[in-house]
Amino acid sequence: MAQRKPKRGPLQFLQFGVIGFANAGIDIGTLNLLLILFHTDDRILLLLYNTIAYTLAVANSYYWNASITFKRSAQGSNRQRILFIAQGLISLGVSNLVFLGVNEWLDYIAVPNWMRYNIAKGLAMLLSFLASFFMVKYFVFKDYGKRFIK
Known part of the structure; x- marks a missing residue:
């Protein structure tokens, strides 16, 4: 009788978190x-710096x-690489929007630069991390194959 593979959600999230x-x-x-x-303090350079930092982390x-x-x-296939790049670009968008938006808001209320x-x-890291985890996992x-254990 075939049994479903146990879900690795909590363990995967923990591993993803440690790597994160x-x-x-x-x-x-x-x-x-x-x-x-x-x-x-230039927004374009801040966006560039955030993009460089995020790209190295990704x-x-x-x-x-x-x-x-x-x-x-993980198969290392071209499909997976392309999907990983696509999710990275989406997560980068989340990161940049949050980074610039929160930075502007904190500047408005006079929080010091650093x-x-x-x-x-x-x-930005927290929200892009969450977006990235779910896109990478799902x-x-x-896992399209091997849904059951013999």
């Missing part, structure tokens, strides 16, 4: 390094999540 924590270090660390080396995310979190369903950038980045590394 490392990615957060890359993301916020890169942003802060760029701000230290090339300080700016590249790291793909490697580790394909190797660990979604190993069972604190403002990091609060905005933190919220679209990129969706």
Whole structure:
């Protein structure tokens, strides 16, 4: 009699979270390094810095999540790579919108630059992390085969 494979949702979310924590270090660390080396208040440069930081974190995310979190369903196929890039672009859009929007709002209420950038980045990372997890789990590394154990 065939049995359904156990859902790995909580374990996957925990693994994705641990990898996400490392990615957060890359993301916020890169942003802060760029701000230290090339300080700016220009929205276009802030958008560029956030995009660079996010892109480095997403590249790291793909490697580790394909190797660990979604190993069972990661095939390394062109389809999965394209879907991963698409979800990365959507998550980047979420990250940039939240980063710029929260940054503007915090600027309006006179929060100092360094604190403002990091609060905005933190919220951007949280929301893009959640969007990314569900897109990666249900679209990129969706397990289309092997639905039952013998």
